[in-house]
Amino acid sequence: xxxxxxxxxxxxxxxxxxxxxxxxxxxxxxxxxxxxxxxxxxxxxxxxxxxxxxxxxxxxxxxxxxxxxxxxxxxxxxxxxxxxxxxxxxxxxxxxxxxxxxxxxxxxxxxxxxxxxxxxxxxxxxxxxxxxxxxxxxxxxxxxxxxxxxxxxxxxxxxxxxxxxxxxxxxxxxxxxxxxxxxxxxxxxxxxxxxxxxxxxxxxxxxxxxxxx
Numbered sequence: 001x002x003x004x005x006x007x008x009x010x011x012x013x014x015x016x017x018x019x020x021x022x023x024x025x026x027x028x029x030x031x032x033x034x035x036x037x038x039x040x041x042x043x044x045x046x047x048x049x050x051x052x053x054x055x056x057x058x059x060x061x062x063x064x065x066x067x068x069x070x071x072x073x074x075x076x077x078x079x080x081x082x083x084x085x086x087x088x089x090x091x092x093x094x095x096x097x098x099x100x101x102x103x104x105x106x107x108x109x110x111x112x113x114x115x116x117x118x119x120x121x122x123x124x125x126x127x128x129x130x131x132x133x134x135x136x137x138x139x140x141x142x143x144x145x146x147x148x149x150x151x152x153x154x155x156x157x158x159x160x161x162x163x164x165x166x167x168x169x170x171x172x173x174x175x176x177x178x179x180x181x182x183x184x185x186x187x188x189x190x191x192x193x194x195x196x197x198x199x200x201x202x203x204x205x206x207x208x209x210x211x212x213x
Contacts, residue, residue, distance in 0.1 A: 001209070006031065009139045009208035012109070016142050020204050024196035026072050031208040037061050039205065040134060043099065044070035051075035051094035053122040054101030056164075057136055057212035077121070080197055091121040095129035102126065104135050104204075105157045106149035107142050113193040113204065114149035116158065118186040126193065126202070135203045136212030146192060158187050161213040166176030 001009075013029040020027035030036040040063060044050065046082060050072040052058055068074055075097050077090040102122055106114040114137065117123045126133055141157075143149050154177035162172040162184075169185055170178040177187075196202050 002052045006208065012142055013139055013206040013208050016107055016109050016111070016206055017204070019109065020107075020113075023111045023114075023194065025202050025204045027204040027206070029206045029208065033061055033211065036205050036207045037063070037066070038137060040101075040136065041066045041070065043071050043134075046071035048072045049075060049096075049098040051100045051125070051130065052078065053094070053100060054078050054123060055101065055103040055136075055212065057103035057138060058101050060102035060211055061136065063136075067186050090207055091119065094121065095125050097125075097130045099132050099134060100125045100130035101134045101136065104137050104141060105153040107137055107206065108145050109142065109203070110145055111194070112146050112149065113191075114146060114153060115191050116153050116187040117189045117191075120189040123189055123191040126153075126200075127191070128200055130183050130200070133200055133206065135202065136205040136207065136211075139206060139208050140210040141212065142206065150190075154187070157213050162186055164213070176198075 010031060017027040017029045044067050050067045052064055064076060066075060075090060075093050077087045104113050104115055115123050143152050158177060159171035159175045162169045167184040167186060169182045170180050
């Protein structure tokens with residue numbers, strides 16, 4: 001990344017952070033993932049129930065492994081070899097975690113957090129249930145406004161995610177949204193957080209690198 005890319009990421013990231021703070025979120029910008037990892041892992045402690053919302057970004061940062069090293073209790077429906085009922089039970093447990101860690105499909109420069117979910121577990125946990133929510137996202141997910149966020153969600157994040165999960169949807173074939181009725185459609189519950197949910201302390205961490213989808 002050139003110095004100009006670093007500068008631009010910082011300017012854009014800090015602008016989004018400023019708006020998010022005005023909307024009640026505890027927001028931070030870090031230029032590198034190493035700085036963000038240090039900030040997040042400092043919040044881990046033995047016995048803390050830490051849940052993960054199926055985030056590729058969190059996986060890229062190695063947060064699950066760091067939480068495990070800190071002797072946290074890990075709650076993660078993405079573990080291999082789980083039955084469907086076991087996965088659903090763990091999703092419900094995630095709502096009662098001490099810390100819920102996820103990413104977002106898009107963040108806006110005017111301070112909104114925009115997501116779509118298939119089961120609804122991720123967006124539900126962002127709104128109410130966990131004692132604290134940490135949303136971590138790369139600078140690639142910051143867009144101008146809610147209209148741009150929905151466009152990013154439909155035509156970038158969702159198709160890539162459906163392809164990653166090997167879902168039988170039109171967007172996993174041609175990379176664009178068809179607003180389909182496919183049985184395996186992953187965009188079923190849409191949320192826009194324009195202010196921090198009333199009883200959910202929420203950190204939003206923007207990293208000046210491309211992460212996730």
